[in-house]
Amino acid sequence: MTSVSVGAAADRTIQFIQSVREYVARVVVGQDVVVERMLISLFTGGHLLLQGVPGIAKTLLASSLSRAIDLEFSRVQFTIDLLPSDILGSEILDQRNQEFHVNRGPIFAHLLLADEINRAAPKVQGALLEAMQEHRVTIGKETFSLPAPFLVIATQNPVEQAGTFELPEAQLDRFMLCHRLQYPTRDQECEVLRRNMDLGVARQERGAIARTEFDMIDQQAVGSQEDLVEAMEQVHQVHVSETFLEHVVELVNRTRKHPAIELGASPRAGISLIKASRARALIHGRDYVIPEDLYALAEDVILHRIRLNYEALAEGRRGAEVLQEMLSGMGAITGTS
Numbered sequence: 001m002t003s004v005s006v007g008a009a010a011d012r013t014i015q016f017i018q019s020v021r022e023y024v025a026r027v028v029v030g031q032d033v034v035v036e037r038m039l040i041s042l043f044t045g046g047h048l049l050l051q052g053v054p055g056i057a058k059t060l061l062a063s064s065l066s067r068a069i070d071l072e073f074s075r076v077q078f079t080i081d082l083l084p085s086d087i088l089g090s091e092i093l094d095q096r097n098q099e100f101h102v103n104r105g106p107i108f109a110h111l112l113l114a115d116e117i118n119r120a121a122p123k124v125q126g127a128l129l130e131a132m133q134e135h136r137v138t139i140g141k142e143t144f145s146l147p148a149p150f151l152v153i154a155t156q157n158p159v160e161q162a163g164t165f166e167l168p169e170a171q172l173d174r175f176m177l178c179h180r181l182q183y184p185t186r187d188q189e190c191e192v193l194r195r196n197m198d199l200g201v202a203r204q205e206r207g208a209i210a211r212t213e214f215d216m217i218d219q220q221a222v223g224s225q226e227d228l229v230e231a232m233e234q235v236h237q238v239h240v241s242e243t244f245l246e247h248v249v250e251l252v253n254r255t256r257k258h259p260a261i262e263l264g265a266s267p268r269a270g271i272s273l274i275k276a277s278r279a280r281a282l283i284h285g286r287d288y289v290i291p292e293d294l295y296a297l298a299e300d301v302i303l304h305r306i307r308l309n310y311e312a313l314a315e316g317r318r319g320a321e322v323l324q325e326m327l328s329g330m331g332a333i334t335g336t337s
Helices: 002-025 032-044 058-068 084-088 122-134 186-197 225-235 242-257 267-283 291-305 310-314 319-334
Strands: 047-051 073-077 089-094 099-104 111-115 136-139 142-145 151-156 175-180 201-204 207-210 261-263
Touching: 002 032, 002 058, 002 225, 002 267, 032 047, 032 058, 032 151, 032 175, 032 225, 032 267, 058 073, 058 111, 058 151, 084 089, 084 122, 089 136, 099 142, 122 136, 175 267, 175 291, 225 267, 242 267, 242 291, 242 319, 267 291, 291 319
Parallel strands: 047 151, 047 175, 073 111, 111 151
Antiparallel strands: 089 099, 136 142, 201 207
């Protein structure tokens, strides 16, 4: 009887994942890998950093995902003058009874989009990252737990550096995944333009405004928080062999010994790689991880956690190139080419 219930739960989760992906695809063209990474983050409770130029649907993706699962969504545009209280909340004095009341900030949501996180001062970044790690915040003398589930999707423009504060390695390590978005393909961009031409206008009283892609988001969710919790439980049913675990440890250790790397990956990288691989296996309909999961996720999990040394940088080497070297050397161990 137990095996039947587990199988039924797995089937429900696979259907839930498919429904969410179809929902998002009706709003956003392409970006299937990004949607997969966002689901991995949701299912494992790990936070996600998205790097990409403006205009490639980062905000639209986060908004549509939150709506698909009926999650409370908040967005904060990070700027140089932002204060920690603008995110966490603050105490407000009630003039009538001279008592302080807590005004909760936008961080009290299931999914928080931290737009251009590197534009905020380090003090603000630190406040957010501390909340991400501890899942609670302190306002005045009171401590409040954040909603469950709680996920931060932060974005970063990799091109424009004026007026920005680079995230230190210790803070980058708090993000389970760092995904680098690419431009859409030619066919995908044609479809984006076709959809945009068909949006039309929306009448408002005696006037009208041009509709945007955000107006395409269906207000009817295709999943619930219960479905999400069940998916999170199913991730922990995915089998990880001892051999796969050893491969993860081997890769992480290679980052610490490579002659081109000054700062290698922490043990948190290995934990993140295992968690993300289990979630990816579930998304692909498997109850076990395979080497393909490790190779597919290595860049998103490892690359933002390593730092090249001066000699490698002077030679013009890039982190992705060095990581690929290490992965190629892993091929003989994992039995893949």
